[in-house]
Amino acid sequence: DTAVSQTPKYLVTQMGNDKSIKCEQNLGHDTMYWYKQDSKKFLKIMFSYNNKELIINETVPNRFSPKSPDKAHLNLHINSLELGDSAVYFCASSQDLRGHGYTFGSGTRLTVV
Amino acid sequence: KNEVEQSPQNLTAQEGEFITINCSYSVGISALHWLQQHPGGGIVSLFMLSSGKKKHGRLIATINIQEKHSSLHITASHPRDSAVYICAVSGAQKLVFGQGTRLTINP
Numbered sequence: 001d002t003a004v005s006q007t008p009k010y011l012v013t014q015m016g017n018d019k020s021i022k023c024e025q026n027l028g029h030d031t032m033y034w035y036k037q038d039s040k041k042f043l044k045i046m047f048s049y050n051n052k053e054l055i056i057n058e059t060v061p062n063r064f065s066p067k068s069p070d071k072a073h074l075n076l077h078i079n080s081l082e083l084g085d086s087a088v089y090f091c092a093s094s095q096d097l098r099g100h101g102y103t104f105g106s107g108t109r110l111t112v113v
Numbered sequence: 114k115n116e117v118e119q120s121p122q123n124l125t126a127q128e129g130e131f132i133t134i135n136c137s138y139s140v141g142i143s144a145l146h147w148l149q150q151h152p153g154g155g156i157v158s159l160f161m162l163s164s165g166k167k168k169h170g171r172l173i174a175t176i177n178i179q180e181k182h183s184s185l186h187i188t189a190s191h192p193r194d195s196a197v198y199i200c201a202v203s204g205a206q207k208l209v210f211g212q213g214t215r216l217t218i219n220p
Binding site: 033035040041042043044045048050055056058088090092097098099100101102103104106107109 | 143144146148150154155156157158161197199201203205206207208209210212213
C-alpha cells in the first residue's frame with residue numbers, strides 16, 4: 001500500500017550505460033516530480049508533470065528523459081550515464097501544482113562507476 | 114545566495130530540550146513546507162503552511178509572510194527526532210529547498 005513507490009532502490013552501473021528508474025503513485029494525485037539530491041544532500045527539482053503534461057524541465061541535460069504514460073506514473077530514463085550523475089533521485093507527487101499533499105518516494109541511489 | 118536559507122545547519126541537544134529551526138526565504142511563495150529526512154534517506158512531509166501556525170503532536174510550525182520567515186519547533190525532544198529537517202517553498206509550480214538542518218538529540 002506504498003503511496004509513492006520507485007524502483008530500483010539502488011542502482012550501480014558503468015559510465016556510458018543507459019538506465020531507467022520507475023515511479024508510481026496510488027494517491028490519485030495530478031502532479032508528479034523528479035528531484036535530485038547531490039552528495040551535499042541538497043535537493044533540486046529536475047522535472048514536474050501535471051496530468052501527463054510536462055510543466056517544468058529545470059535545465060537538465062537532455063540525456064535525462066522523463067516519460068509519463070499516465071498520471072500515476074513518471075519514469076526517468078538516463079542515457080550515456082556519467083560519473084556526475086551519481087546521486088539519490090527522489091520521485092514525489094502532490095494533489096495539484098500548488099503542492100498540497102506532497103508525498104515522496106523512498107529514493108533511488110544511483111552510483112556510476 | 115540560496116533562495117531558501119536555514120539555520121542552524123547543525124544542532125545537537127539533550128533529550129527533553131525545546132528545539133527551534135529557522136528558515137528565511139527571498140522569493141514569492143504560495144506555501145512553505147517542512148520536511149523530515151531520516152538517516153535511512155526517506156523524506157516525509159511534516160507541514161504545509163501559507164499563514165499562521167500549525168501543530169502536530171510535539172511539532173509546531175509558524176510562518177510570518179511579511180518577514181519571509183518560518184520556524185519549526187519541537188517540544189520535549191527525543192532521540193527519535195534525530196533527522197535532517199528541510200524547509201522548502203512552493204512557487205512557480207516547484208519546490209525550492211533549503212540546505213537542511215541536521216538535528217541530533219542525545220539521550
